[in-house]
Amino acid sequence: xxxxxxxxxxxxxxxxxxxxxxxxxxxxxxxxxxxxxxxxxxxxxxxxxxxxxxxxxxxxxxxxxxxxxxxxxxxxxxxxxxxxxxxxxxxxxxxxxxxxxxxxxxxxxxxxxxxxxxxxxxxxxxxxxxxxxxxxxxxxxxxxxxxxxxxxxxxxxxxxxxxxxxxxxxxxxxxxxxxxxxxxxxxxxxxxxxxxxxxxxxxxxxxxxxxxxxxxxxxxxxxxxxxxxxxxxxxxxxxxxxxxxxxxxxxxxxxxxxxxxxxxxxxxxxxxxxxxxxxxxxxxxxxxxxxxxxxxxxxxxxxxxxxxxxxxxxxxxxxxxxxxxxxxxxxxxxxxxxxxxxxxxxxxxxxxxxxxxxxxxxxxxxxxxxxxxxxxxxxxxxxxxxxxxxxxxxxxxxxxxxxxxxxxxxxxxxxxxxxxxxxxxxxxxxxxxxxxxxxxxxxxxxxxxxxxxxxxxxxxxxxxxxxxxxxxxxxxxxxxxxxxxxxxxxxxxxxxxxxxxx
Ligand SMILES: Nc1ncnc2c1ncn2[C@@H]1O[C@H](COP(=O)(O)OP(=O)(O)O)[C@@H](O)[C@H]1O
Ligand SMILES: [Mg+2]
Numbered sequence: 001x002x003x004x005x006x007x008x009x010x011x012x013x014x015x016x017x018x019x020x021x022x023x024x025x026x027x028x029x030x031x032x033x034x035x036x037x038x039x040x041x042x043x044x045x046x047x048x049x050x051x052x053x054x055x056x057x058x059x060x061x062x063x064x065x066x067x068x069x070x071x072x073x074x075x076x077x078x079x080x081x082x083x084x085x086x087x088x089x090x091x092x093x094x095x096x097x098x099x100x101x102x103x104x105x106x107x108x109x110x111x112x113x114x115x116x117x118x119x120x121x122x123x124x125x126x127x128x129x130x131x132x133x134x135x136x137x138x139x140x141x142x143x144x145x146x147x148x149x150x151x152x153x154x155x156x157x158x159x160x161x162x163x164x165x166x167x168x169x170x171x172x173x174x175x176x177x178x179x180x181x182x183x184x185x186x187x188x189x190x191x192x193x194x195x196x197x198x199x200x201x202x203x204x205x206x207x208x209x210x211x212x213x214x215x216x217x218x219x220x221x222x223x224x225x226x227x228x229x230x231x232x233x234x235x236x237x238x239x240x241x242x243x244x245x246x247x248x249x250x251x252x253x254x255x256x257x258x259x260x261x262x263x264x265x266x267x268x269x270x271x272x273x274x275x276x277x278x279x280x281x282x283x284x285x286x287x288x289x290x291x292x293x294x295x296x297x298x299x300x301x302x303x304x305x306x307x308x309x310x311x312x313x314x315x316x317x318x319x320x321x322x323x324x325x326x327x328x329x330x331x332x333x334x335x336x337x338x339x340x341x342x343x344x345x346x347x348x349x350x351x352x353x354x355x356x357x358x359x360x361x362x363x364x365x366x367x368x369x370x371x372x373x374x375x376x377x378x379x380x381x382x383x384x385x386x387x388x389x390x391x392x393x394x395x396x397x398x399x400x401x402x403x404x405x406x407x408x409x410x411x412x413x414x415x416x417x418x419x420x421x422x423x424x425x426x427x428x429x430x431x432x433x434x435x436x437x438x439x440x441x442x443x444x445x446x447x448x449x450x451x452x453x454x455x456x457x458x459x460x461x462x463x464x465x466x467x468x469x470x471x472x473x474x475x476x477x478x479x480x481x482x483x484x485x486x487x488x489x490x491x492x493x494x495x496x497x498x499x500x501x502x
Contacts, residue, residue, distance in 0.1 A: 009036040012199050013089075013168060018057055018067035020050075024394040027053045028064065032225040033218055035168065038197040040190060042210045042231070045220035045243055046436035047404035048392045051203050052094075054220070055170050059084040059091045071168075090161035091170040096153055100146030104128060107145050108160040131159050135189055151182025158189065162198075169193065170201040175209060187213055205434045207236055219243055244436040252466035253486050257449065258287045264321070265454045266337070266423050268306060271315035275301040277478040279315075283423065283454050288445060290469030291458040293498045298478035299458045300342065303425045306456075307339040308332045319423075333362055338416025340409070342428035342458070349400050349408055356382040356396040358411050362419040385414035389444055406437025413444065424448065425456045430464065442468060462491045474498050 013035040020028040028050050035041050043051045056062040058069060060078030069076050071087070078084040081091065098107050105121070105128035128141035137155050145153055154174055161169055171190075175183050190200060190213060202214055210217060211231060219226040219242040226242050266283040276298050283289050291299040304310040306317060308326040317324055317335075324335045332339070349358055359382045360367045367374050367381075382396040391410045393403060400408055409429060416424055426445065430438040445468060449455055459465050465472055472489050474482040474497030482497035 009038060011035070012037045012072060013058075014068075014070045015054065015058060016068045016070065018054065018064045018069075020053055020057055020062060020064045022394065027223050028057065029223045030067070030225075031220065031223065034228065035199050035201065036216075037167075037199055038194055039215040040194055040200045040202050040213055042214040042217040043201055043203045043220065044205075044210065044217060044239065045226075047406065047434060048222075049220040049243075050223040051220055052172055053223075055091055055172060055201065055203070059089055059170065061091075085161075085164045085166070088165060088167040089170070090164055090166040090168070092154070092157045092161055092172065092174060094173040094176060096150075096157055098145045098153055098156060101144060103142050103144055104139055104148070104156045104159075105141035107156055108163055127163075128159075131163055135159060135162065135192065137185075137189070149179075149182065151178045151185065154178065154182070154186065155189065158186075162193070166198065168199045168201070170203075172203045173205070174202075175204060175206060183209070207239065207435070210239075211236070240435055240439075244439050252463075252489075253469065256287075256470035256486055257446075258284050258470045262286055265319070266306070267318040268302075269316040269318070271302065271305050271317075272313040273301065273305055273310055274313070275478050276305055279475075279478075279480045281473055281480065281483065283456060285454055286449050286452050287470045288449050288455045288457055288468050290465040290472040291456060291475065292462065292465045292472055292494045293475035295460075296477065297475040297498065299475055300427055301478070302475070303339060303427055303456065303458060306332065307337060307425060309339070333416075333419055333421065336421050337423045337425065338362070338419065338421035339425045340412050340416070340427060340429060342431060349412060351401040351408075352399065354397045354399055355386070355391065355393055355403070355411055358400055359385060359396075359414045359418055362415050366418075381418060382414075385417065389414060389417075390440065404437060405433045406440060409433065409437075409441060410444070413448075422452070423454050423456070425458070427458045428460065429457065430459075430461075462494055465489075465494065466491065474500075476500050 011034055015031065015033040017030040017032065018028050019030055031050065031054055033054065045051055053062060057064040060080045060083055076087065078087070102110065105124045108128055109124040125141040132139055132141065137159065139148065139152050139155060145156060148156065174186060178186065193200065204210055214231045216228055217231055217234065217239060218228045219239065221243060229238065262284040264282045265285050269280050271279045279302050293299050301310065305312050308328045308331050317326055319335045326332050326335060350361065356378050360378055367378050379396060386393060386396065389410050391407050393407065400411060403411070430441055433441065445455055457468055466489060470486055472484040472486065472494060473480055474484065474494055476498055481500045484493065
C-alpha cells in the first residue's frame with residue numbers, strides 16, 4: 001500500500017508518556033505509541049526493552065503510574081483485560097491461555113455465560129463454526145484443544161480475540177512456536193483482518209517477518225520510545241541500529257587486532273582423541289581465534305580436550321610456555337581456561353539458582369570465610385560484573401531461568417572472569433540469541449580481547465567468524481586443514497578448507 005493511504009489512515013489509538021516501574025526496574029520511561037486503523041504495527045526491541053509491558057499497560061494487565069491512553073478520541077484506562085476486550089482491544093500472549101481438555105468452541109466462549117443468557121454447546125459450536133468460516137480456518141469447533149497443533153491452538157486464541165469484535169489485536173511473539181506452514185496461515189489470517197480494518201500490533205524478533213508483514217515499526221530500547229519507521233522506507237540496518245543504539249559489527253574484520261609481538265598464551269601440540277586427529281595451534285594474548293568447520297569437524301571436541309572435558313589419547317597443552325596437566329575441567333579452570341558451552345542450559349548454568357550464585361559458582365572457595373559464604377563479597381563482586389558486562393536484571397538474586405539468552409550468556413562470562421580465566425573458549429556464543437543481544441556479546445568479546453584476554457570462538461556462522469576473528473582455524477573431520485590470517489579469509493576460502501578431506 002502506498003505511503004499516502006498509509007498516512008491518510010486515521011489514528012485509532014495513542015499511548016502517551018506511559019511510565020511504569022516494577023520493583024527495582026524502570027520498565028517504561030515516558031513511552032509512546034501511535035496506531036492507525038487497519039495497519040499492522042511492529043513493536044521491536046531487544047529482550048527486556050518493555051514491549052510486553054507496554055502492551056500489558058494498554059490492556060489493563062498492568063496499571064501505568066503515568067501517561068495517557070487515547071482510544072477512538074477518548075481517554076481510557078482499563079482495570080483488567082476483560083474490560084479492554086469488551087472495548088475492542090484484545091491481546092494474544094506468547095504463552096497460550098487455553099484449556100486443553102475443553103473443545104475449541106468451549107475455549108472461545110468460556111466465561112461468557114454471565115452476559116444474560118446461557119450458551120449451550122450447540123449454540124457455541126455454531127457460532128464458532130461461523131467464526132472459523134469467517135477466518136477461513138480449517139478447525140473443528142468440537143475438537144479438544146489439546147489435540148490441535150500449536151499453530152491451530154494459536155489460531156483458536158486469535159479467533160477468541162476476534163470474537164470480541166476486536167478493532168485492535170495485539171500479537172505478542174505469536175510465531176515463536178510455529179512451523180513455517182503455520183506461520184503462513186497466521187499471515188493469511190492477519191492479511192484478512194487488515195483488509196477488514198483491524199489494527200494489529202505485532203511483536204516479533206524475526207526481522208524477515210516484520211519486513212514482510214508490517215506497515216510501520218516502532219522501536220523501543222531500555223523502556224524508551226526510540227522511533228517509528230515506515231516499513232517500506234527502512235531497512236534492516238536502520239532498525240537494528242535503532243534497537244541496539246549503536247552501529248553493530250556487520251562488516252568483516254579487515255585486519256588482526258593482535259599486537260605483532262603478543263606472547264603465546266596457550267599452545268596445543270598434537271592433540272589426539274577419538275574425534276580429534278593431531279591438532280596443533282597457538283593462541284596469542286588478546287587474540288580471537290575462530291574455529292570454523294562444518295558439523296562433525298571436531299571443533300567442539302577439540303575445545304573439550306583443552307577444557308579437560310573428554311579423555312585425550314595423546315598430545316600436550318602449554319599455558320604461558322609451561323606444560324599443564326589437564327585431565328578434568330577443574331584442572332583447566334585452575335590453569336585459567338574457561339569454557340562457554342553451546343548448550344548453556346545443560347552445561348553452563350545452574351538455571352534454578354540466582355545470578356549471584358552462578359557468578360561465584362566456579363570460584364566458591366574464594367568467597368568463603370572460615371567455611372561460610374561471605375554474602376557481602378558475593379553481592380559486591382556480582383554487582384561489579386553486572387555493571388561491567390551490562391547484565392540486564394532487576395537484582396543479583398534474579399533466577400537465571402528468568403533471564404534472556406543473551407543475559408544468561410553474560411552470566412557465564414562473568415563466572416569465568418571472576419575465576420580469573422584469561423583464556424575463554426566460546427562455543428557457538430550467539431546461537432539462539434536475538435540480534436541486539438548478539439551484537440552485545442560481540443562487543444563484550446572485543447572488549448575482553450582488547451583487555452588482553454584470549455578467546456577461542458567456535459562458530460558455524462561464517463559471517464560471525466569473519467566479523468570477530470583475528471585468525472581462523474579451519475577444520476574438517478577432526479583435522480586442522482588450514483590456519484588463515486583474517487586478511488586472506490573469506491566465506492569461500494573457509495568453505496574450501498572446511499570441506500577439504502585428506
Ligand atoms: N512482572 C514484572 N515484575 C518485575 N519486573 C518485570 C515484570 N515484567 C517485566 N519486568 C521487567 O521489565 C522490563 C521489560 O520487560 P518486558 O516488557 O517483558 O520486555 P520485552 O517484552 O520487550 O522483552 C524487563 O527488565 C523485565 O525484567
Ligand atoms: Mg516480551
